[in-house]
Amino acid sequence: MPDFFTTPDGLRLAYDIAGEGPPLLCLAGLTRNMDDFEPVVAEFSRRAQVIRLDSRGRGGSDPAPDPLTYTVPQEGADALALLDHLGIGRAAILGTSRGGLIAMSLAATAKQRLAGVVLNDIGPVIEPAGLSAIMDYLGRPSAYRSFEQAADRLPRALGRDFPGVSREGWLRYARRIWNEGPDRLENRYDPRLREAIEVQSVTGAVPDLWPLFDAFAGLPLALLRGENSNLLSRETMREMRRRRPDMIAAEVPDRGHVPFLDEAESVTVLSAFLDRVGAR
Incomplete structure (x- = not known):
């Protein structure tokens, strides 16, 4: 803990x-x-x-x-x-x-x-x-209903950049970034981060x-x-x-x-x- x-x-x-x-x-x-x-x-x-x-x-x-x-x-x-x-x-x-x-x-x-x-x-x-x-x-909300579904589908979503990751590896990945919710996996961060980034980048200056x-x-x-x-x-x-x-x-x-x-x-x-x- x-x-x-x-x-x-x-x-x-x-x-x-x-x-x-x-x-x-x-x-x-x-x-x-x-x-x-x-x-x-x-x-x-x-x-x-x-x-x-x-x-x-x-x-x-x-x-x-x-x-x-x-x-x-x-x-x-x-x-x-x-x-x-x-x-x-x-x-x-x-x-x-x-x-x-x-x-x-x-x-x-x-x-x-x-x-x-x-x-x-x-x-x-x-x-x-x-x-x-x-x-x-x-x-954005997660597209996955469970950790197991995420582990099955993440290779299609991310496998081009992360080839060869095992199913167990994808399962560990999913457990690190989402929580189980009643209907789908839920993000482990405040979704208002998007608002913060959009405001900070509004000028377009890098x-x-x-x-x-x-x-x-x-x-x-x-x-x-x-x-x-x-x-x-x-x-x-x-x-x-x-x-x-x-x-x-x-x-x-x-x-x-x-x-x-x-x-x-x-x-x-x-x-x-x-x-x-x-x-x-």
């Missing part, structure tokens, strides 16, 4: 801690939750204190009264509030997708709180095709995130990219490696957006990253 803490603006957020060692704060993607990091707990809780947070409006955390507080800066402030609650001065961050954007924001505003960062399929350039794919499902990436200078840094990702391009990955030749990086075969973190490449990158963080 998760633990809970209260943010300065009064929301009750869920978190979990497993293991001992250097603190590794895991921040999930836009609509996802701490269960995405189950493989990290299983593999690394003997080497790190794995801290998993459900951002506001996701998983077991309270929805925000005002959906316009679903922003990267606010969620970064929530992450720091959790570290303060736990009495942790500095932590490494494993950020999946939006979680990686939160890490970039913190590098620019609270770098002294970071011990290093792993970016899971996210970078300073976000591809329009990936954003479009997210908006296709964001805030901010330059390269200065935020460059703010990682001096910190241990690692990157995972799904081979079939539609959000993080190979070109962006190459430029990230050019700017940070010391960055630990790997492309994960047969994965789109995002790698599951149980792949051999993911485990190798995370292991090397924790070696580097532990050596500081």
